[in-house]
Amino acid sequence: FEMGDKSARRGPNQNFILLLIIASWFFLFFFFQIVPRTVFEDRTPVKTAIDAKPVEYGHPADETRRAEVREAFLWCWNGYKERAWGHDEFKPVSGTPNPSWMEMGLTIIDGIDTAFIMGLTKEYEEGQNWLFSKLNFNKNGDISLFETAIRVLGGLLSMHSLTGNERYLKLAGELGDRFLPAFDTPSGFPHSSINLATGKGSSPPWTGGSIILSEAGTLQLEFAYLSYHLRNNKYVEKTDHVYRKLDELEKPKGGLYPVYINLFNGQFSRTHITLGALGDSFYEYLLKYWILGSKTEPKWRAMYDQAAASITEHLVKKSNPNNLVYLAEMQGEAYVNKMDHLVCFAGAMFALGAQGTSRDLHFKLGQDIAHTCFQMYNRTVTGIAPELIWFEGTNDFTIHEGAKHYLLRPEAVESFFVMWRLTHDQVWRDYGWAAFKAIQKYCKVAHGYSGIKDVNHLPVQHDDMQQSFFLAETLKYLYLLFSEDSLIPLDEYVFNTEAHPLKILPSARFQ
Numbered sequence: 001f002e003m004g005d006k007s008a009r010r011g012p013n014q015n016f017i018l019l020l021i022i023a024s025w026f027f028l029f030f031f032f033q034i035v036p037r038t039v040f041e042d043r044t045p046v047k048t049a050i051d052a053k054p055v056e057y058g059h060p061a062d063e064t065r066r067a068e069v070r071e072a073f074l075w076c077w078n079g080y081k082e083r084a085w086g087h088d089e090f091k092p093v094s095g096t097p098n099p100s101w102m103e104m105g106l107t108i109i110d111g112i113d114t115a116f117i118m119g120l121t122k123e124y125e126e127g128q129n130w131l132f133s134k135l136n137f138n139k140n141g142d143i144s145l146f147e148t149a150i151r152v153l154g155g156l157l158s159m160h161s162l163t164g165n166e167r168y169l170k171l172a173g174e175l176g177d178r179f180l181p182a183f184d185t186p187s188g189f190p191h192s193s194i195n196l197a198t199g200k201g202s203s204p205p206w207t208g209g210s211i212i213l214s215e216a217g218t219l220q221l222e223f224a225y226l227s228y229h230l231r232n233n234k235y236v237e238k239t240d241h242v243y244r245k246l247d248e249l250e251k252p253k254g255g256l257y258p259v260y261i262n263l264f265n266g267q268f269s270r271t272h273i274t275l276g277a278l279g280d281s282f283y284e285y286l287l288k289y290w291i292l293g294s295k296t297e298p299k300w301r302a303m304y305d306q307a308a309a310s311i312t313e314h315l316v317k318k319s320n321p322n323n324l325v326y327l328a329e330m331q332g333e334a335y336v337n338k339m340d341h342l343v344c345f346a347g348a349m350f351a352l353g354a355q356g357t358s359r360d361l362h363f364k365l366g367q368d369i370a371h372t373c374f375q376m377y378n379r380t381v382t383g384i385a386p387e388l389i390w391f392e393g394t395n396d397f398t399i400h401e402g403a404k405h406y407l408l409r410p411e412a413v414e415s416f417f418v419m420w421r422l423t424h425d426q427v428w429r430d431y432g433w434a435a436f437k438a439i440q441k442y443c444k445v446a447h448g449y450s451g452i453k454d455v456n457h458l459p460v461q462h463d464d465m466q467q468s469f470f471l472a473e474t475l476k477y478l479y480l481l482f483s484e485d486s487l488i489p490l491d492e493y494v495f496n497t498e499a500h501p502l503k504i505l506p507s508a509r510f511q
Contacts (some may be wrong), residue, residue: 016364045438059424059485065433066482069117072449073475076466077115079121079447080107085436086134092448093464102143105130109155111471113500116162117488118479127157132167137175140197145182145190146215148175150281150498151468153222158500160229161493176226178236181240184461187266188245189216190238203263204479210260210269216242217257217282220289221496228505243289255303255310258328274329275311276340281497283307284345287353291494296507304353308362316365319396324375325368326391338392344373345497347415349453351422352490363422368417374431377412380455384437385412404454405463408443410473410499417481421490432481439474473499 076092082203084090087097112127153175160168181199182190189211191201202277203209220239221298227236245266251257252273259278260270275283290297308370317328317337327343356364375396376385384406389397413432420428442460443449449470450462476499482490493501 016343028265042175044177061484062482065429065436066479068440069436069479069482072436072444073111073114073118073479074120074123075121075444076448076471076475077111080466081126083447086130089468090448090466091464092450092466093448093462095447096352098465102134102148103139104137104148104152106151106467107468107471109135110151110468110498112164113155113158114471114476114479116159117295117501119478131156131171131456133439135171137178137196140195142193142195142202144215145179145192145194145201146212146218148194148196149179149219150496150500151472153179153226154496154498154500154502155472157222157225157502158496161225161503162503172226173230176223176230180234180238183241186237186264186424187262188241189261189263189266190219190242191263193255199273207260209263211263212256212259212278213259213282214278214280216261217246218285218497220285221292221502224289224292225502225505243286243300243303247299251310252330253310253314255308256314257307269462271327271332273315273331274336274340275315275327275346276329276338276342280340280345281343283311283496284349285487287349288496291352291504293505294507305358308350308353309358312358312361312365317391319372320394322396324370324372324391324396325365326397327369328391338388339372339391340388341373341385341409342411343374344369344376344411344415347373348418351415351418366415367419370412370419370428370431373412373415373436377431377435377438381458382406382442382452382455382460383434384442384452384455385409385435385456392422399456404456405451406455407444407451407463407465408439408449408467408470410469410477413474413477413481414495414499417477418490420481421485429481432478436478469498 045213079092080090083095084097086105088101088103089098091098092105095107108127112124112131115123115127153172155173156168156175159165160172177198177271177330178199181192182194182201184201185191192203192207192215194201203211205228220243222236223239227233246257249268256273257279258268258270259272259274260268262269273279286300286307290300290304311327315327315330317326318324319326326339327346329338347366350366350369354366373385376389380386386399386404386406388403389399391397413435416428416432419425439449442452445462448466451465451467453461453463488501492504494504495501
C-alpha cells in the first residue's frame with residue numbers, strides 16, 4: 001500500500017486500533033520466544049519457476065526441508081558441471097567423468113526439469129543451452145531403447161510439458177523417429193537395443209532372444225505423448241500394439257505377466273514373475289497410460305485392474321513376526337520371498353490406482369508397502385535401504401551378501417511423496433525426511449552424492465558413482481514431498497518412470 005500523506009490522516013478510532021495492533025504484536029512476539037519449537041537452519045526460499053496455485057487443503061510447503069533438498073541438487077549439479085559437463089554421468093569422489101554410456105549429456109537431460117521445478121533458473125538455462133547446441137543423436141553403437149526412452153525422450157517431453165518450448169518437441173521427434181526401426185521384428189515387440197545411427201535393432205545374448213517385459217511395456221507414455229503433440233500416430237501405434245498383444249496372451253494366475261517374451265512369436269518364454277527388476281515399470285505404465293489419456297480408454301484400465309487383482313491375490317505376503325506387507329516373486333509355482341527396492345514404486349501405484357469396489361483394499365495395500373519400504377531404511381546401520389531384502393527367519397527380513405548396496409534409488413521416496421499428496425498424513429513427510437538426512441550424512445561426498453557399498457557397515461565405502469536418476473527422481477520427489485500440492489499437481493501431470501512429469505492429455509484418442 002502507499003504511505004505518504006495518508007499515514008497522517010488518522011482520527012481517534014484509528015489511533016486506538018493502531019495501539020491494539022502494536023500490543024498484539026508484542027504479545028505474539030514474546031509468546032513465541034517462550035514456547036519451545038524446532039529450530040531449523042535459516043534458508044531463503046527460491047521462487048519456483050512454475051506459478052503455483054493457492055495452497056490447497058491448508059498444507060503449505062515445508063520451506064526449510066525443501067530448501068535443503070534444493071541445496072543437495074545444487075551440490076550434485078555444480079560438481080558435475082565443474083568436472084564432467086556434457087558427459088553422461090559422474091564420479092563424485094574422484095571428481096572425474098564416468099566412461100560414456102549414451103554420450104548424450106545424460107545428467108543434464110535427466111536433471112534439467114528438476115532444476116526448472118526447483119526454480120533454479122541459472123542451472124535450467126545452462127542445461128537448456130547445452131541441449132540446444134550440443135545434443136546429438138547420431139550415435140553409432142548399441143544403446144538400450146528402454147533407458148534412452150525413459151531418460152532422454154522422457155526428459156525432452158517433460159521440458160516441453162513444463163515450458164511449452166517447441167524445440168524440445170522437435171528434438172523428441174527426431175529421437176522418436178530413430179527408435180522406430182527397433183520395432184521391426186516378427187512379433188512387433190521391440191528389440192532391447194537400438195543403434196541410433198544405423199537403425200539396427202538387437203538384443204543382448206543374456207536374454208536368449210527375448211524382450212524384457214519392463215522394456216517393451218514402459219514406452220507407452222512417451223510414444224503416446226509424442227504422437228499427440230506431433231499429430232502423428234506412427235509412434236503410439238507401435239507401443240499400443242505391444243499392449244494389445246500382451247492383453248491377448250494367456251497369463252498365469254489370471255493377470256500376472258512373466259518377464260521374458262519371445263521376440264519372434266510374442267509368447268511368454270519363461271515363468272519368472274516379479275514387480276522388481278525386469279517387470280516393475282510395466283505394471284506402473286498400465287495405470288499411468290490410462291491416466292495420461294484423461295482416464296478415457298477403458299482397455300488400459302481393465303488390464304491394470306486385472307493385474308492388480310492378481311497381484312493382490314497371489315503375490316501379497318506378510319513377514320514374521322511383525323506382518324510387514326511385501327510383494328513376493330514367483331518362479332513357476334514356487335514363491336521367492338524377496339523384494340527389491342525397485343518394488344517400492346508399488347506403494348504409489350496401488351494408491352493412485354485405488355478406485356471402485358477395491359478402492360479401500362488397494363489403498364491400504366499401497367500404504368502397507370510404503371511402510372515396509374520405510375523399514376528397509378529404518379532397520380539398517382546407516383538408515384539407508386539396501387538393493388533388496390529377503391523375508392525369512394524371525395526378524396521380518398534379512399539382507400544377503402551382494403545386495404547390501406544403495407545406488408541412490410528413488411522408489412521409496414516416490415511412494416512417500418504420492419502418499420503425502422493423497423493423505424496429507426505427516427508421517428510420509430517424516431519418512432522422506434529421515435531417508436534424506438541419512439543420504440545427506442552418508443552419501444554426500446567431495447563433488448556430489450555417491451552410492452554406498454554396504455548400508456550396514458561403518459564407515460561407509462562409496463561406489464564413486466552419481467547416478468543421473470538421483471537428480472531426475474530421488475531429489476525431485478523429495479522436493480515435491482515438501483512442496484505445496486499445486487506444484488506439479490497429480491490431477492494435471494503424470495510422472496514417467498524416470499520421474500519426468502508429462503501434462504495429462506485431453507483424450508486417449510491421438511488423431
